[in-house]
Amino acid sequence: MDRFVDTFDGTYPYAPQFTEAAGFRMHYVDEGPRDGQVVLCLHGEPTWGFLFRQLIGALRGTYRVVVPDQMGFGRSDTPSSRNYWLQDHIDNLERFVLALDLRDITLVMHDFGGPVGMGLASRHPDRIRRIISVNGPTPFGQATLADRWRANAKVSPWFQWILSAEAEGRLDAVLSELGFNILSTLKLNGFEDNSLINDTWLRAYGSRFATPADCAGAIGWARGFAIDAHRFEVPDAATRRTIATKPALAIWGSADRTLHAQHLLPLFSELFPQAAIHKLAGVGHYSLEDAPEAIAARIGPFLEQT
Template sequence: MQINGAIAQSPIRTLFPFALGEYALPAGVLRYVDEGAGLPVVMLHGNPTWSFFYRRLIAALRGQRRVIALDHLGCGLSDKPQQYDYCLANHIANLEQLLAHLKLGPVDLVVHDWGGAIGMGWAVRHPEQVRRIVLLNTAAFLSPHIPLRIAAGKTPKIGEWAIRQLNAFALAATFMTVVRPLPPEVRAGYLWPYQTPADRIAIARFVQDIPLHPAHPTWPVVDAIDRELAGLRAKPVRIVWGGRDWCFDDRFLAGWLARFPQAEVTRIDDAGHYVLEDASDEMIGRLARWLLEEPHER
């Protein structure tokens, strides 16, 4: 697929009218929104979303900030190599290479879902490159809690078959992650990059990469990130939390507050996991204004 041409001809272009950058890794090309100028804001999505998740926040910031919204390898508009080790450590390494290439200087970091572990995995290695952090229904620490509907995706063979052949994970996410139904065009936007079983490889691998026991190779990676989070405690942290998220529920919010007790919290009682979809325009505006303020470390 010729990405730029294909998306230019797609109906979702009206919702996602952003300039794209590319960065070639040995395994494939990373693509990312690159909009605006000024102090940089880096946005990292989770699974099974892509940079489309941030479109309203990008639009609110690009007039005064440079916004980088990455599609992880295997996701969104980035390449989807079929013979690649899709694991947390590699996603962190990919982000590290991209940001070193872009030479942005200190950034504001906005993370959601798997973007939390990926972004904070980078941040604990480069605390001097982090100005502020926004956490959106995410985690970067181990948890014994996994909903049954997510655990089903980890079922050997059957789970991957359902995710890749039936698109079960991405389809279900378009209605199970929100309180207010997504408009048809927004639903189509989330699904657009994941049209074939090959397109959905990273969706399946992200589910398989959820560490539930110490023998899982990603368990020590997450544990190491968690042990280093204290090095970021001086950074201003804003948490915007969907209170009706059945996946990253309030137990995860409590986990963040234990690690960042100074964080400013906005819990949106009637928002689900795709918190930016359920958030009002006024809430998006408030978050954007916070990111437009001059940062002050505590």
């Protein structure tokens, strides 16, 4: 079935929307009242808006839930002429947000959606109302991340593999076949609920990567870390202070083997020292797969109370 119309047996029933504001055909979901506060959900590697399917359903009755697919992921295009470094994704998100004129935004960020979303916050703090990290790092600049990232890489099977695979020329060979090895890639990064695995779920995540050319986004994000090509946004002091005043919440699956809480969660608490942090025992890196109800049950009251 065409991935642009496939609802994955009704598990992703949301109408596809498209914009070319970022210079390529970018897919997004836009659910809920047009005048509602915006909840902008940002996915990471190698997922797409499908990751937020249950959160969309939980929030769209009250909030305007906007879920873009990053360049090279989901239903968005994978232009061969573009780079896939962090700054490119931040540029794309900025153009997307300005084109839709999204304001009063609550960021919900998973995996590399964290640095992308924080890049947007750094450039447009006036458009951000709240910040929610769900197993998504919240760094500003290389210096804030370097030591923590090295420590995390030493205990993360995913990052250990990226570094060795790139050095040995194997990275493309593996990641260009994500349509066939998506399950092993997802499991290496970490989710704990094996009952999720069925043909529909595998099709939702794997069908996007039908050919090696489709995998440029996933390869680019991984290679960018291996060769230190990603550049994290650095706000000026005034902007950083403004962002630090935003209501913030962190939800972190404690069984995350890719982004370990002890190494990367301090990035959040250093910026938002008064913010609540919820650690979910037995929940892995793809926490929105392992514990969607628990995450929605924490996000909903946070939105209401702030």
